[in-house]
Amino acid sequence: MISFDTIREAHDRIRPYIHRTAVLTNHTINDRAGADLFFKCENFQKIGAFKARGGLNAVLQVAENKEGAAITTHSSGNHAQAVAFAARQVGLPAYIVMPRTAPQVKKEAVRGYGAEIIECEPTLDAREAGVREVMERTGAVLVHPFDDDRVIAGQATATKELLEDFGLEKTFDTILAPVGGGGLLSGTSLATHFMSPTTRVIAGEPEGAADAVLSFRSGRVEKAPYINTIADGLMTTLSERTLGIIREHVTEILTVSDAEIIAAMRLVWERMKIVIEPSCAVPLAAVLKHKDQFAGQKIGIILTGGNVDLGKLPF
Amino acid sequence: MISFDTIREAHDRIRPYIHRTAVLTNHTINDRAGADLFFKCENFQKIGAFKARGGLNAVLQVAENKEGAAITTHSSGNHAQAVAFAARQVGLPAYIVMPRTAPQVKKEAVRGYGAEIIECEPTLDAREAGVREVMERTGAVLVHPFDDDRVIAGQATATKELLEDFGLEKTFDTILAPVGGGGLLSGTSLATHFMSPTTRVIAGEPEGAADAVLSFRSGRVEKAPYINTIADGLMTTLSERTLGIIREHVTEILTVSDAEIIAAMRLVWERMKIVIEPSCAVPLAAVLKHKDQFAGQKIGIILTGGNVDLGKLPF
DSSP, rough: OHHHHHHHHHHHHHGSOOOOOEEEOHHEEEEHHTTTEEEEEGGGGGGGGGGGHOOOOOOOHHHHOOOOOOOOEEEHHHHHHHHHHHHHTTOOOOOEEEETTSOOOHHHHHHTTTEEEEESSSSSHHHHHHHHHHHHHHHOOOOOOOSSSSHHHHHHHHHHHHHHHHHHTSOEEEEEEESSSSHHHHHHHHHHHHOOTTEEEEEEEEEEGGTTTHHHHSSSSSOOOOOOOGGGOOOOOOOOOOOHHHHHHHEEEEEEHHHHOOOOOOOOHHHBBBOOOOOHHHHHHHHHHTHHHHTEEEEEEOOOBBOGGGOOOOO | OOOHHHHHHHHHHHHGGGGOOEEEEOHHHHHHHHTTEEEEEEEGGGBBBBBHHHHHHHHHHHHHHTTSSEEEEEEEHHHHHHHHHHHHHHHHHHEEEEESSSSSHHHHHHHHOOEEEEOSSSHHHHHHHHHHHHHHHHHHHOSSSSSSHHHHHHHHHHHHHEEEEEEHTOSSSSEEOOOOSSSSHHHHHHHHHOOOSSSEEEEEEEEEGHHHHHHHHSSSSSOOSSOOOOOGGGGGGOHHHHHHHHHHOEEEEEOOOOHHHHHHHHHIIIOOOOOOOGGGGHHHHHHHHHHHTTTEEEEEEOOOOOOGGGGGGOO
């Protein structure tokens, strides 16, 4: 069980290693949305994404408790970098199982942090098999990308900072985050529940990886009907753990098309002059798609990351 | 003659209309350069570029002194937006002469500020003829992109803020800015001269628009041997006015190739997660090209703008 103390302790633990990222606003995008948007810029975070938070919170505890001689994980990108980065901070070797289709820029960054990459086919089965092999061979401890309370508590610290910097005397009507495996969304909804209980938490999910919206409805972990989206960070399915938290603390999951994701991403690049990756644009795409629902609201949006392959842009 | 008071007054005049933009740093880029770089992020400025400062300082004075019933200028992009934006603030019509080759995103932004665009061939002669025609037809006052003390004093305020935010008790070894017509470089070198006289000012210029380096050497306004560069904001030549200031207060002009510009631009996008336009990457390209010269220095760099056409990226 993750309490507010768990999140506070996570924040104290990782604070020396992370940036307290800026919260930016933009007049043009507010006009376009008809709402006041506050963007928590985790694209400026270490490794270029919020995942540094969860990776650090888990890996620092593995090292502190001497749970193993190495770290392993599987990830399509940002969690891979997060674990590689965190392992380097504590001086442990890291073995990262990555689908061969992961963006080149993310693979290079993982190697840049001194980790070893084990490539696999882009399926969950292949990724999990890869991790098992590494654990047997090296004695590494798995830091799962989302099915881990320590990772979830780490991700929650982004929302804790957003709420603190917005001002705890003020209240967001809504906070939005994207959902893939649900680690960030779980952390976002827990931090909001503890710190700003009247604020609704809403998730954005790509139409081309629409598992969470099904699971949210049925109460069971469902698979997406198909996987086909530019949002390469959001292709994974929920776990029992994240589904449980999300069903308890999240109001709604809104789906958006790749065209809507690309338009929102482009709007942020052109108007805010910041680099965000496609997965990161999903919540803004949801706000722009459902303007009536969000009209006049004060809205917090977690901008999750900026690790985009500049050689493969969708514009 | 521009004094420190002129720059201070310009800053007071435009302050209500502009952003005090962030000064960012980046570990990876510092490691790459072997120096401590402080980036003044004018890509986050109103209209996406420092040009808002000079445009406002001139247009606000035109309106205050009732010098004319409209504003005109010629510009390949950012100054066009700046004048359109500034004219809207004071409620004057703006007529902007733009080369037909200017980036689409800049033309759209100019129209978005309510200005009228007059397209012309991409030569200085055609631009000046266009402006003359507008002045005769509408009685508009010209706000020249750089050959104007009010514009230069406005551009100087970016360096004034950089020096203030860096801390006036500390000293930059070098401040760098790109050079096109020389308005920004003149303002940068004047502000540095008045506020931090031991700091050297060095300019970056594209090899494919290498007029300033020639003029700096000969003391006469020279034309570039050829114009062929991705840095679309730096194609203009100096004026007598800007050459005079630059010869007095600038130490050196370093040239860089388009390949070096694109590599520096990509480094900023990938590592700082901010959008900058090619012209904006020229000073960093110069620092990375001449590492020995800048090793161990504290360096201020004016990041001039982020108005890049996302449909025409060089990666």
